[in-house]
Amino acid sequence: MKVLGRILAALGCIIVVLVAAVWLMLGGGHALPDRSTTPTMRFDVVEKVADLDYPPGNIAVSADGRVFFTLHPDGHPPRQVVELVHGKPVAFPNEEFQHESPGIPWFQSILSMRIDRQGRLWTLDFARFGRGTPRIVAFDIATRKVVHEYDFPSDVAGLGSMLNDFQVDPSGRYIYIAETSPVLQRPALIVYDTESRTSRRLLDGHESVQAEPLIIQAGARRMLLPGGILPLRIAVDSIALSRDGAWLYYGAVTGSRMYRIRASDLLDSTLDAGTLASRVEVFADKTLSDGLTTDDAGNVYLGDMEHSAIHRLHPDGRLETLLIDAHLRWPDGFSFGPDGYLYVTCSALQQVLFRPDTEIRAGAPYQIWRFRPGPAAASGQ
Numbered sequence: 001m002k003v004l005g006r007i008l009a010a011l012g013c014i015i016v017v018l019v020a021a022v023w024l025m026l027g028g029g030h031a032l033p034d035r036s037t038t039p040t041m042r043f044d045v046v047e048k049v050a051d052l053d054y055p056p057g058n059i060a061v062s063a064d065g066r067v068f069f070t071l072h073p074d075g076h077p078p079r080q081v082v083e084l085v086h087g088k089p090v091a092f093p094n095e096e097f098q099h100e101s102p103g104i105p106w107f108q109s110i111l112s113m114r115i116d117r118q119g120r121l122w123t124l125d126f127a128r129f130g131r132g133t134p135r136i137v138a139f140d141i142a143t144r145k146v147v148h149e150y151d152f153p154s155d156v157a158g159l160g161s162m163l164n165d166f167q168v169d170p171s172g173r174y175i176y177i178a179e180t181s182p183v184l185q186r187p188a189l190i191v192y193d194t195e196s197r198t199s200r201r202l203l204d205g206h207e208s209v210q211a212e213p214l215i216i217q218a219g220a221r222r223m224l225l226p227g228g229i230l231p232l233r234i235a236v237d238s239i240a241l242s243r244d245g246a247w248l249y250y251g252a253v254t255g256s257r258m259y260r261i262r263a264s265d266l267l268d269s270t271l272d273a274g275t276l277a278s279r280v281e282v283f284a285d286k287t288l289s290d291g292l293t294t295d296d297a298g299n300v301y302l303g304d305m306e307h308s309a310i311h312r313l314h315p316d317g318r319l320e321t322l323l324i325d326a327h328l329r330w331p332d333g334f335s336f337g338p339d340g341y342l343y344v345t346c347s348a349l350q351q352v353l354f355r356p357d358t359e360i361r362a363g364a365p366y367q368i369w370r371f372r373p374g375p376a377a378a379s380g381q
Contacts (some may be wrong), residue, residue, distance in 0.1 A: 031266075286319070
């Protein structure tokens with residue numbers, strides 16, 4: 001019995017040490033001060049695009065005004081990729097893709113999508129955090145046919161990864177991906193070359209892709225992991241490409257700074273990890289934010305889930321608040337559409353994450369909105 005007691009005591013000490021180590025790495029933290037400015041737009045300029053039964057994820061609007069979006073995986077939707085038809089979400093490209101189906105690269109778990117300037121709709125599948133095969137699939141939106149498919153190797157996106165958000169360059173050749181890595185806490189950027197069909201993992205674990213010790217306070221909810229002890233911290237997710245393809249802007253959701261790096265540096269395979277890291281620049285202070293986009297004038301748009309706001313970062317890094325309104329429940333995905341409209345999905349994740357289905361359903365309807373911010377940009381991202 002004495003031996004058993006010593007073993008149990010030793011196990012107890014190990015558990016205490018492990019819990020303390022996890023707390024030191026992930027616990028604690030502080031709120032980011034409110035960086036909002038006086039809004040320059042009234043909410044009455046905003047138009048409702050759709051009321052939805054399930055929270056939307058990301059959105060891509062085509063040049064002719066077709067609206068495609070994902071339904072957020074954490075909302076447990078019956079479909080994953082849909083098109084808005086007569087105000088209702090309809091499965092895209094069809095119902096078979098929405099569930100496991102033999103003979104086709106069916107959707108496992110889709111969050112992000114983009115339409116490139118070649119008219120292809122790209123969908124990024126994080127495959128249930130790498131438990132399946134992470135892949136990217138492109139469709140011809142006119143024919144609904146698959147025109148490109150690539151499975152990421154395990155050394156680029158393996159078990160525990162999360163291919164979260166992405167951008168396609170103007171040529172349609174290069175795709176830049178934020179790998180959030182919520183399980184392993186090893187976030188990175190990934191670059192995929194659609195012509196050579198090769199992918200590379202870059203800035204792995206670099207400061208610019210890491211979450212900071214900040215705590216999200218969205219509405220009345222302090223965002224904590226199940227158990228209510230550790231705060232929800234999300235590494236690199238927000239990602240946007242300047243409209244000329246020259247600069248990639250990115251940052252952690254729970255991060256206070258926006259970074260940028262030249263796309264040419266990310267594409268230069270001769271640069272070693274240290275040299276590439278030295279090319280990263282701090283662009284500006286930011287709010288806690290999920291989605292990003294850019295316009296033709298060089299501005300960066302970002303959501304702010306803590307203050308139900310949409311901001312604009314000017315080329316000189318100055319932060320301007322465009323909108324603040326309670327209707328903007330966790331502004332998440334952005335896409336420009338025709339006629340200068342900027343579309344935004346509100347996923348209301350403060351009412352969705354780690355909540356039972358009954359609460360998620362009670363939070364409906366969930367919205368997609370649009371407004372004209374002034375400068376325009378090519379549709380689709």
